[in-house]
Amino acid sequence: MGERALLIVNPAAGKRxxxxxxxxxxxxxxxxxxxxxxxxxxxxxxxSSADLAxxxxxxxxxxxxxxxxxxxxxxxxxxxxxxxxTLGILPFGSWMNIAxxxxxxxxxxxxxxxxxxxxxxxxxxxxxxxxxxFETCGIGLDADAFGAARSLxxxxxxxxxxxIIRWATxxxxxxxxxxDGETSHHQxxxxxxxxxxxxxxxxxxxxxxxxxxxxLEVAVFPRAGRLRLLRVMAEIAVRGRPRTPPWIRRGKxxxxxxxxxxxxxxxxxxxxxLPVTVRCRAGALRVFA
Numbered sequence: 001m002g003e004r005a006l007l008i009v010n011p012a013a014g015k016r017x018x019x020x021x022x023x024x025x026x027x028x029x030x031x032x033x034x035x036x037x038x039x040x041x042x043x044x045x046x047x048s049s050a051d052l053a054x055x056x057x058x059x060x061x062x063x064x065x066x067x068x069x070x071x072x073x074x075x076x077x078x079x080x081x082x083x084x085x086t087l088g089i090l091p092f093g094s095w096m097n098i099a100x101x102x103x104x105x106x107x108x109x110x111x112x113x114x115x116x117x118x119x120x121x122x123x124x125x126x127x128x129x130x131x132x133x134f135e136t137c138g139i140g141l142d143a144d145a146f147g148a149a150r151s152l153x154x155x156x157x158x159x160x161x162x163x164i165i166r167w168a169t170x171x172x173x174x175x176x177x178x179x180d181g182e183t184s185h186h187q188x189x190x191x192x193x194x195x196x197x198x199x200x201x202x203x204x205x206x207x208x209x210x211x212x213x214x215x216l217e218v219a220v221f222p223r224a225g226r227l228r229l230l231r232v233m234a235e236i237a238v239r240g241r242p243r244t245p246p247w248i249r250r251g252k253x254x255x256x257x258x259x260x261x262x263x264x265x266x267x268x269x270x271x272x273x274l275p276v277t278v279r280c281r282a283g284a285l286r287v288f289a
Contacts, residue, residue, distance in 0.1 A: 001198070002036035003063065006056040008076055010042045010047050010068030013106070014094035017072035023067060026090055026112040033116035035063070043071065053079035061085065065115060069093015070135075074267060078132050081125065083286045088288040094134035098134050101196030101211045101288040115288040121212050122283030126195050128276050135209075136199050137223040137278055140173070140262045175258045175274075178219055179251035186247070192219045193254055193278050206248065214282035218254055220247040254278040 007030075009023065027037055037234045042049050047067060053076035055085075056064045064080060065088035073089055080087055087105065089099045090108045105111050110178060117193070126133045172187040194217040199205035209217045254277070263272040 002016065002031070002034045004061050005035045005037055005063035005065055005067045006038045006059075006061045007037050007067065008042065008052045008072070009039060010049065010066075010072040010092070012042075012044075013068040013072060013092040023090075023092070024143070026067070026108050027178050028107065029112045029116060030065070035115075037065075040074060042068070047082075048075060049073070050079050052076065053085075055201040057083060057085055065090060067092050068273060070096060070098050070267075073098050074134055076197075077123075077285055077287075080124075080286075081132070081281070084286075086120055086286045086288060095198075097196050097198040100198050101135070101209070104289050108150075108250035115195075117288075119288065121289040123211050123285040123287050123289075124195055125281045125283055125284050126216055126266070126278055126279045128193075128264060128266050129271045130160065131269055131271040132281075133195065133255070133266035134207075135196045135267050137193040137267075137271070138190060138257060138265050139175075139192075140188060141272065143152070148211070160228065171259050173260045173262060175262075176255060177218060177249075178255040179249040180253055182249075184249075186220050187286060188220055191256060193217070193269060194219060195280070212283070214280060215250045215252060216280045217271065218249045218251070252280045 001116070027039070039094055039237060040052050042052065049201065050070045053064050057079065062084070065074060066076050067090040069091075070093055072093065077087055087102055089102075090111050091099045091104065091106045092108060093258050096106055099111065102121065104114060121135075126137055128137050171188050175186050175188050175191060177184055177186060177191065192199070194206045194209045196211055197204055197207050197209040202215075206217045206219055255275070256278070257275040263273055264271045264276050
């Protein structure tokens with residue numbers, strides 16, 4: 001018998017970097033490397049990747065491998081935090097910011113070879129309120145945009161319209177940011193707290209961000225208006241970096257306060273309003289990378 005591994009597959013994943021025959025080839029490669037693969041699929045009516053990862057822990061699997069996008073990988077990974085179970089990622093999604101941030105190849109067969117080599121890293125995660133994030137915690141415009149998108153998905157039209165209006169009319173706010181005890185004051189439309197260097201549609205927002213260094217990056221674009229923020233995102237998409245770099249600090253604990261209760265999101269999930277404390281859980285996840 002080989003080393004037991006539960007392979008969680010999302011059959012509806014985007015497959016932007018994959019071909020139809022890649023999954024069978026990955027299974028073949030992993031089996032040849034000594035893994036005993038038990039394949040289970042997620043479904044629209046359940047189970048979710050989180051359900052399957054939780055069952056893997058209960059059933060004593062030492063390894064969980066997820067074939068899907070970030071929306072499949074992240075819930076499974078959250079279930080495995082602070083456990084002895086190692087996560088493997090086979091990128092079958094559209095953007096794969098988690099895999100990309102960890103240096104995992106985006107071609108699934110190449111990612112399977114990384115798992116076969118059995119080399120692991122300890123991955124950090126961020127926490128804000130009761131939410132966990134692998135990529136970004138956004139405050140202000142960023143959270144309004146994600147909140148509007150979520151409301152539209154759920155057909156909550158009034159909530160979506162309110163958030164869109166707020167996005168279009170919000171003016172800069174005075175915000176106090178305390179990073180590991182050092183406080184600074186800014187006028188901002190949004191603040192981003194970053195774990196992965198990649199953001200949104202695989203924008204390399206903070207190229208020096210490291211998911212394994214035990215720290216989070218805080219990025220502020222000082223006095224940036226709405227059009228300036230959109231221009232910055234366009235510059236990042238085209239050039240890989242903005243012409244004017246943001247104000248950046250790194251730390252383990254970030255406290256953010258404002259007289260305005262600006263909205264907060266964690267990887268697209270609404271996580272409350274200011275004031276908030278964001279913490280880095282260093283090395284909370286063991287992953288093949």
